[in-house]
Amino acid sequence: MMQHLPVLQVLLPLLAAPFAALLRGRDLAWGVAFITTGAAFLISIALFLEQRALGTTLVYEMGNWAAPIGIVYVIDAASALVLPVISGIGFVATLAARQLVAAEIDARDHALFYAAWLLTIAGMLGQVTTGDAFNIFVFLEISSLSAYALVAMGSGRDRRALPAAFNYLILGTVGATFYVIGLGLLYMLTGTLNLVDLAERLPQVEETRAAFTAMAFIALGLFLKMALFPLHFWLVPAYAHAPSAVTALMASTATKVSVYVLIRLIFGVFGVEFPGLADAVGLLVLTLGIAGAFVGTLAAIVETDLKKLFAQSSIAQLGYMAIGIGAMSATGLAAAFLHLFNHALMKGALFLAIGMIAAQAGRATMGTIQGAGKQIPITMTAILFGGLALIGVPLTAGFISKLYLIRALLEQDFWLLAGLTFLSSALALAYVWKIIEAAWLQPRPKGAPKLHETASQYIPAWIMVIATLGFGIYATPLVQAAFAAAHVFIPSVAGAN
């Protein structure tokens, strides 16, 4: 059974989804979701350990068809690192979802909600495990479509969820279609869709303009799915008006998967030496990344709605991942993987905590949390730790990823960029302080409803906070895993990590 784990990782949630859709009883659907995501999380950890132990890439051929013809699932250092993040967040979000969904979505839709929930998780896991380019597109669409539906489900409480979902759909589809066009061109040039095969055949044709155009199409499609700076407009309304559980899940995973796919394709298939990649795309990604960091942070400072505020900050954090990728070096890539991992933890903690508040108070704005420091201290402290991690305060995971990001930049002598990265993360202090000040330093307004918190409400958020602090304090295994993942794409020069 052990060797079937890679496919089980995806199949389990995929099959559980329709099954959950049928269960109309109270919490039954949630039960299925909980068990499935739990199992998926265990599988991903097993895969991670197995891959680390073996040190090589696990390949699972679907139906025993050999690679170029058949579809293979590949678990290498990179996917082994990202899988636990996706399934872990999925599991904890499902844990929290019971409360959040019960509060925000009426009982009739629960079964369907969890079906879509499982589908989007399955889609994401599929994108990470599959070794076939077109298969990535299929899983991409599976997760996106269910995501559109999940966002739209927020309309029960906030009708703005509908236009937000619609716009998310339009732009998401445009992005995915661009990706398919790029794939088509690649297929024309190389005749294969298997990632490893593509990588081998591409060098013969990489001088042609079609190859670069294919790369441009693919990269652009993924930029949009990953909400890189100018293409991020769909993200903020979608996350802000979606149900709190969905925001928590999506914010920590959806865009991260696209970052992983971008790395897998840009570095895995095209490779760093691909003509025009380093200077054209690399430069573009760097500039957009740092621009995104500043725009996101400044917008967050101004924002009053907490969900929007942290959605904006997600754009900034994604900017940092883009910078990691743009640095086109092993350390840069490792920094991107680290930040992918840590950001998922931080955002998970933040949105789970905010979700709890939003569930009680309708909308979580600066007003709702004013003076809440005393009423719901534990939840607010979770938000505080999440905020500190966002800034990159030492002893939190955020610090580790910022540290390696700046080190990567310095290795490439991007002094200005390193300075700007540091500055923008310092700027993040502004909106975190804004929240701290509102929650603790200002009195609770008279008429404001009394907020309350129960263990089941803040435990999910605190699981993520403890993970953030844990990986912040004892980060060596995570850093090694990140560098192992980076070396899959840029083989480590002897000595230099």
Added chain:
Amino acid sequence: MNPFIEQLLGQWNYYLVIVLMMIGFYGVIARGNMVKKIVGLNIFQTSVFMLYISMGKVAQGTAPILTGDPTTVYSNPLPHVLILTAIVVGVSTTAVGYALIIRIHESFGTIEDDDIIAQLDDEEDVS
């Protein structure tokens, strides 16, 4: 024949794809009406299907459906299979899109972008 015409004739299908793609894109960008956006999106996706299918065409090759006769020449089946999936994806996206449009119409009373924005602004001013 001058090389330009020759090249045009040789790859007329790709030009068609580009034209369709731009028409579809225009529909998405320029039109405020949501239904028109979905239609534009469909046109845009169809152009991709055209791209894949036309690249797989083998001279005198028939559609890659087994005819039982081993001597028949088929076009490359792979693009066709891929596009089957892509069509399914396209259809489901359109379905979700229209479902959303119906719900938007129910709650906003309009499916014009600008009107929805106006309503949202007024609502925001009130709150």
Added chain:
Amino acid sequence: MAKSKNPKSKLTPALGLRLLAAVAGLLVLAEILVHRHAYFALEAMPLFFAGFGFLAFLAIILGSRLVAKLATRPVDYYDTPEGDA
């Protein structure tokens, strides 16, 4: 060298003055008997120290008058809140 002006004591002012004059005379007389090794020409002058002592005292009182005029202020000068450093 206490010149006591205490009425109960035996020394009346007149007696006191006569005593002072006697000591002064003695010191002047001693000047002639005793040779003083002098480093400076002026120092070698007879009765230099006596004269200098007397004149120096007067100069000091004169000087103190000048200081009193220029450098004195009312007692609470520094206590006024002109930003006492």
Added chain:
Amino acid sequence: MLEMLLSIPGLLLIVGALLVPVLPHAPRQAYMLALIGVSGYLTFGIETGVHTTASLGGLDLILVRAEAMTKPFALVFHIAAALNVFYALHDPNKTTSAAGLAYAGAAIAALFAGDFLTLFLYWELTAITSVFLVLAGTSARTMNAAMRYLLMQVGSGVVLLAGAGLLWRDGTGLTIQAVDALTPAGLCLLLAFGIKAAFPLVNGWLQDAYPEASVTGTVMLSAFTTKLAIYMLALCFAGFTPLIYIGAVMAVLPVFFAAVENDLRRVLAYSLNNQLGFMVIGIGVGTQLALNGTVAHAFASTIYQGLLFMALGAVLHRTGTAKASQLGALAKSMPLTAIFCTVGALSIISFPLFSGFVTKSLTLGAVAKEGYFFVWLAMVFVTVGAVQHIFVKAVYLPFFGPAPKRVKAKEAPLGMLLAMGAAAALCLGIGVYPEPLYALLPYDARYEVWKAGYVLGELQLLFFAGLGFVFLSLRGVYPTAMDTTVLNTDYLFRRTLPRATMAIAGPVLRVWFVVLAALKRSVLQMLKISEQASRESGLVSGIASIGSAAGIFLAMFALMLILRQVM
């Protein structure tokens, strides 16, 4: 730990001082005396040369080093510390006795410091411990005076550190040795020692803070800081001729101020200043005789100056005031204090058979030998000054002069009498038999003091100065004491400096506030704009922006292709 405590002189007192506040009154005095005794015995046994060194981060520090002139200073510091304990027997205040002991310990330890860094440590320690003595004062102005005092003392420490730093940078190493004053490091050190030795322009703190301290505090203060500075000047700048003229100015000017000053303890502070002038002249001349003179004079001055401060402290303690304008005819009610005070006065005006005569003459002789006529003349002039502001003003008039109003006073408490008695005995002893003190002096140079001509000259000088007083008072011209504030160089720091800074800072502050207001307006403006942008319809996080988003998407695509061509 104990071994280190006993090997470093002064440390025993510093650490011992920590226990002082814990003990009740009586055992505390015994404990302090015992500590001083042990410390004295230990320090007296130290031969010259380097004893203990330590290294701190690559710098080798000489913790204990004895110079030829360290022994007399150490001895007089111990004597002063012991006298202070007796003097403060009546004083229940625990902090002053603890601070006083630590202060003495720090000063003693500083004497034995072999390098500037260790010196800096103890230098600052003396500053900090002595501030508590000033703070113990009762008058309203005490707090401000203490702060000004602390600023000057710590300032001197900082300048010392700067000098040490410069020395280290020049690579000449940190050990304390003769320093060329005309280098930047030398100037820093000169200024640092100069502040604590009350050089002209920086002597304000002495006359400002000492009289504000408590009765016992002033006595303790008068002994250590200034003499430590003189010791350091002697070590580093012996023979630096400009010091002669600095010393001369330091000696002459205070004479006039002392004549006018009404608070007798402030008169004594001026007198302390001109005694320091004498010593600085000696260091400036720099010959062995002159240095011997300085050390001997420092030794004797610590005692008789201390005695005078004690006597007037007792008067202040009993009558509640030290103002000349309010004191008179105290001899009847405080006979013993009067006698001891007279002995102190006779010593300070270097009357034959008293300590001042045998010590100041060394310096006087050295100056005369070197042929500095005007400086010699100034020193004689200052002796007459001492007759006026100490013998007449601080002793004769308050104790024997007429009392403006009935001043109620009792004899000083036993502790004070004991201390004053011992000090007076010492003054007389040194005056009569100076040999043991001469033996302690660093060099063998001697000056035959007991020559008939010299003694006669001295007697004539002093007697005729007295006649000057009699002459003026008979003619009724002698100025009566008025209660005024006499401006001193601390005026520079208390008025001129603040006014100057305000003159400069004023316009700068005004410009700054204008800039700040403009900045705030622009930030608010920017916030309002972005507030607008983040509405639903806004570009930043609004829903409406799909059309433009797709447009940007295409533009990005075109950009990437162009970049490929361009790059």
